[in-house]
Amino acid sequence: MARSLAREGRAVAERATFCNNPVAPAPAMIQMFHVTKAYPGDPPALLDVNLMVEKGEFVFLTGPSGAGKTTLLRLVFCAEPPTRGQILVGGRNVARIRQSSIPFLRRNIGVVFQDFKLLPHRTVLDNVALAMDVLGVPRNEARQRANRMLKQVGLQHKTEHLPLKLSGGEQQRVVIARALVNEPALLLADEPTGNLDPGLTQEIMSLLSDANVRGTTVVVATHDLAMVERLQKRVVRLERGHIVQDAGPAVVRRVG
Amino acid sequence: MGAVAKAQTFWRSAVEGIRHQPFVHAVSTVTLAIALFTLGLARLAGHELDRLVGSLGGEVRVTVYLDPHATPEARTAVAGALRSRGMAVEEVSPRAALDRLVRELGPAAESLRGLSEDPLPPSLEVRVPERMRAPGSLRALAEEVRGTPAVTGVDYGEQAVERLSAIARAVRWAGWVAFVVLVGATLIIVSATLQLAIYARREEVEIQKLVGATDRFVQAPFLVEGALQGLAGAVVAIAALVAFRQTLSPQLASLLSFLRLPSAAPETRGWTEALELALAGAALGLSGSYLAVHRFLRA
Numbered sequence: 277m278a279r280s281l282a283r284e285g286r287a288v289a290e291r292a293t294f295c296n297n298p299v300a301p302a303p304a305m306i307q308m309f310h311v312t313k314a315y316p317g318d319p320p321a322l323l324d325v326n327l328m329v330e331k332g333e334f335v336f337l338t339g340p341s342g343a344g345k346t347t348l349l350r351l352v353f354c355a356e357p358p359t360r361g362q363i364l365v366g367g368r369n370v371a372r373i374r375q376s377s378i379p380f381l382r383r384n385i386g387v388v389f390q391d392f393k394l395l396p397h398r399t400v401l402d403n404v405a406l407a408m409d410v411l412g413v414p415r416n417e418a419r420q421r422a423n424r425m426l427k428q429v430g431l432q433h434k435t436e437h438l439p440l441k442l443s444g445g446e447q448q449r450v451v452i453a454r455a456l457v458n459e460p461a462l463l464l465a466d467e468p469t470g471n472l473d474p475g476l477t478q479e480i481m482s483l484l485s486d487a488n489v490r491g492t493t494v495v496v497a498t499h500d501l502a503m504v505e506r507l508q509k510r511v512v513r514l515e516r517g518h519i520v521q522d523a524g525p526a527v528v529r530r531v532g
Numbered sequence: 533m534g535a536v537a538k539a540q541t542f543w544r545s546a547v548e549g550i551r552h553q554p555f556v557h558a559v560s561t562v563t564l565a566i567a568l569f570t571l572g573l574a575r576l577a578g579h580e581l582d583r584l585v586g587s588l589g590g591e592v593r594v595t596v597y598l599d600p601h602a603t604p605e606a607r608t609a610v611a612g613a614l615r616s617r618g619m620a621v622e623e624v625s626p627r628a629a630l631d632r633l634v635r636e637l638g639p640a641a642e643s644l645r646g647l648s649e650d651p652l653p654p655s656l657e658v659r660v661p662e663r664m665r666a667p668g669s670l671r672a673l674a675e676e677v678r679g680t681p682a683v684t685g686v687d688y689g690e691q692a693v694e695r696l697s698a699i700a701r702a703v704r705w706a707g708w709v710a711f712v713v714l715v716g717a718t719l720i721i722v723s724a725t726l727q728l729a730i731y732a733r734r735e736e737v738e739i740q741k742l743v744g745a746t747d748r749f750v751q752a753p754f755l756v757e758g759a760l761q762g763l764a765g766a767v768v769a770i771a772a773l774v775a776f777r778q779t780l781s782p783q784l785a786s787l788l789s790f791l792r793l794p795s796a797a798p799e800t801r802g803w804t805e806a807l808e809l810a811l812a813g814a815a816l817g818l819s820g821s822y823l824a825v826h827r828f829l830r831a
Contacts, residue, residue, distance in 0.1 A: 379749075382742065382743065393735070395739060406740065409537075413537060
């Protein structure tokens with residue numbers, strides 16, 4: 277009982293960290309200070325990177341393959357620790373986070389991958405509801421919310437299908453529904469349109485833009501420069517582990 | 533609200549896991565069933581051993597030799613003291629003892645002719661209650677009685693009793709060693725098998741962790757699966773033990789009839805034993821799956 281309360285408390289505290297406090301100045305959503313990530317035998321994937329993403333921003337991470345885009349996203353959602361430097365997510369230093377606290381942090385981060393990462397034996401509805409199952413949301417409520425989210429992404433008629441019966445674009449929409457169903461403060465998308473045709477790319481990007489309009493901070497790693505130009509958002513360009521350009525339509529700055 | 537919803541999620545996930553990998557789970561269940569059947573059989577053998585030792589112990593009689601010159605009151609006092617402690621005491625006169633010896637010797641009894649009329653001392657034959665049949669208790673009783681006036685000696689077949697007791701002790705120790713080895717081997721096999729099941733679902737685990745599942749959330753369905761396998765294994769083992777008792781056990785008893793085992797087998801503990809096996813099965817399944825999933829999450 278006491279442990280359960282402690283866990284609930286930790287989850288609430290984690291949530292509060294991510295939410296805007298009207299009195300105190302809101303910390304940036306992501307802050308990276310001199311971050312390096314190196315793997316044995318390889319040149320560093322990230323080298324002395326400094327980056328700040330404010331709450332509510334929409335940021336594109338661009339750069340060639342191997343530039344460090346995916347590594348940067350993995351460090352933010354604690355898939356691995358940095359070799360050096362500090363990373364603050366929602367004001368919380370994730371470079372020093374305890375292993376047991378990572379799940380509570382991730383509940384405030386939606387993640388979208390190019391390879392979808394859907395459970396093949398579960399229906400579309402169950403895949404979206406999974407994000408609420410881990411929070412202990414009652415089944416009926418979870419299914420209702422998952423249904424609403426699937427309607428938002430235009431898949432209300434495919435709720436009982438298995439993921440492999442869907443097209444690539446539809447599977448990506450399921451992933452976005454799963455990532456957004458808990459209304460995360462931060463959404464990380466790694467090549468979310470990598471395998472999709474231009475029409476579907478447009479659809480997916482408008483879903484991410486809608487989430488951003490509703491207040492979610494969005495970071496998208498992509499190769500698709502045409503899409504980046506079209507959407508007119510801040511662009512951070514990585515090359516060989518360094519940030520070589522950090523520019524936006526309104527503000528252009530260099531960091532690192 | 534969270535606990536009930538999570539319990540339902542774990543249950544659904546466990547059932548789904550079993551449904552998608554029936555072969556792996558069947559292997560674990562059969563392994564557990566074999567182990568539990570062997571444990572049940574060992575317990576059955578243990579009970580039979582207890583009955584055998586008990587029945588042989590029933591043959592143990594303590595003979596108290598009395599001083600022929602002691603007064604009848606002194607002799608009666610010795611018998612009375614033993615009876616007051618719950619022992620059945622039979623007084624054997626020198627005449628009766630000689631008659632018994634003659635009967636036992638048969639034709640060789642001719643050699644007894646020419647002896648004086650009462651060559652054997654008067655004695656008491658004592659049947660010791662079950663609680664006092666342990667070698668230590670018998671030795672203490674013999675020492676105590678030896679110190680009584682009017683008693684010249686005590687004989688209780690010391691060597692036979694101690695040997696029987698040593699055999700029973702050795703068999704019990706061997707049983708415990710076999711039990712530990714069996715449980716250890718079962719845990720290794722079950723956890724290795726379940727690790728295959730977990731490995732096959734590594735992508736599911738990865739996705740759960742991506743959306744914020746704790747290690748406990750990931751572990752729980754596998755623990756439920758382990759417990760269910762243990763219970764299923766126990767049901768199979770109990771059915772096999774019942775079949776064994778009804779078919780092979782009477783045949784074995786007739787083969788071992790020379791041991792003069794008591795005929796009435798104790799059946800009253802059947803349900804308790806079944807419940808104990810079910811609990812042991814669930815505990816083994818839980819432990820095996822805990823080891824497997826713990827190792828997987830730490831890898």
